[in-house]
Amino acid sequence: MSGQSCLETNAWICGEYFRTRSQELTDATVQHVLITVVSVAIGLAIALPLALLARRRKAFAGPILGVTTVLYTLPSLAMFSLLLPVFGLSAALVVTGLVLYSLTILVRNILAGLEAVPEEAREAARGMGYGPWRLLLEVELPLALPALLAGVRIATVSTVALTTVGAIVDYGGLGSLILDGLDTTFKAQVLAASVLCVVLAVAADLLLLLLQRLLTPWTRAHRVRTPRAPAGPAQAKAAEPA
Template sequence: MAVRNCLVANDWICWEYVRSRSQELTDATVQHVSITAVSVLIGLLIALPLALLARARRGFAGPVLGLTTMLYTIPSLAMFSLLLPLFGLSAALVVTGLVLYSLTILVRNILAGLAAVPPDAREAARGMGYGPVRLLWEVELPLALPALMAGVRIATVSTIALTTVGAIVGRGGLGNLIADALPSLFKAQVLTASVLCVLLAVLADLLLLGLQRLLTPWTRIPARTLKAV
């Protein structure tokens, strides 16, 4: 193949491959980002009520944390195999597996964030007439955002890595390119797709960190300023 005629002696680096397969790399990257974003978003939508249930009813805390932790320990290939009869060879199979993996990180961080809310803030809100729902949305969740966003960042980076395993059903984004190149030992494709995965993880973490700083400006106020106030 023409793309194998690299301009450097190192088989791992081939700019001709990057140039000639740019559309293929773009499509794989878009699929990777889409699967990751959908999985983390669904995971967050499920993790939040689970965390609230575990906090509201202590009897549910143990089962919720135990179940999500157990799911996280299942090897990815085994997880996808268990889900295969339900979803077949589809993107839903990969997304469901990734959602299940994200739950343990998200649930624990949401609980940690809620537990870190100062009791004085809760009492002050109740004294102002805040009900349970308003207290949660206007006081507790905003103050829990640093821990919650930290969980989203960890879950996102982890999901980007795990998405590559979806190549076993043809829904692995950049993992598809890695899997396709391994039988023929096409090193340039393996390295390029792997580097793009790393760059995606770094970029996603930086973007979420920026979002976290934007949503929680009070965390950047120096302690001296807070004491003065």
Template sequence: MNLHDGALLGAADGGASCYSATVNDWVCWDYVVDRHSEIVDATEQHVYITLVAVALGFAIALPLALVARRFVRSEGGILGFTTIIYTIPSLAMFSLLVDWTGLSARTVIIGLALYCLTVLVRNILAGLRAVPDEVRESAIGLGYGRTKLLFKIELPLALPVIMAGLRVATVSTVALTTVGVIVDAGGLGRLLRNGIDTDFKAQIFTATLLCVLLAIVFDLILVGVQRLLTPWTRA
């Protein structure tokens, strides 16, 4: 069934002038109003998958970066492993995971979390190594143990570099989440696929615009969080 025979015919009956059996505009507010609940559901799933995937990726990346810093010989293996994961096509990645996780959002979340590792591990490691040695020595001289030194001194000072990696990982995850439609959990990717299949321009444009807006909003939020957590950088 094509655009004019099916996907937009119902809209024509409702009198939506910018998307109908004879009109197929890119920008159409009537479509947004008529499909409001469908758009909101897809956006909510997109946000959920993105946030959980990035959080899971960070939770895995932090200990990996700490191990790589602590045991120098393991650094090459860890960075190489995360790089190899990133080179795996998303279709292959999801196909490998689906046997264990099924056709669900978990498949997409795990796959995207693994993709985040190559950026997050490198940035966490670079941020920690950028902390001046004299700062560490001063903290140790004041009686800071290894754990307290990490959380009170090193991570706060490394935060700007870490946040830069987190921003890149988040924005890229917003885009990659759409690929999850191949396992029926792609958020806005589902709208994109259906729009492309039916040549429904308003649906394609709306889903694409929402992806871009989500990426911008997440990036601005992370910038704001970074400014709140690193007041000394504003000076």
């Protein structure tokens, strides 16, 4: 019937859905963002000391990288099931799982950034009287910042996607709307929540890329014009018109 609304016809694209369910979408988006930010922040706080330990004590590097890699390979449902007896059906369950998933990305990137610091920079800092902590904070971490922030970008985008799995315990942000929409075949809700997840991932990546460019201006590629060498006698003669 021509008088039916898009909600009644269960259309994929429905402006009325956004008007009538705007608060529901806002709440789910806010929950999604909060879970993502908290998970990545805690993951970074754990990954940094792990990477420092792996770099200073080579005997720990293998076990740290191995354990974090194994955790990353676990299916999300299996991970949440293993954590369920400890945290119960709560947001802490989802956050803990996402933190464990982020560790392999963050630890590897931080470690790669630290190992890429030129030894000449370290030697120069030691020659100026820098102790281990001052060397780390003022020389090594700033030079490792591009790799560290690249890891944060990858971990954030990955976490935005994985947060939707938290819908199985009703703490999945937009994932909860997607799951509910699939259960009820509510097309507009599934599409709207899915598109918002993609928008969040793209927006987070662009914001972190901007932050990376602001914090690491020395990594920007500058186009340098190479002066042309003067033509030699042979080239000059060849260039003369016949």
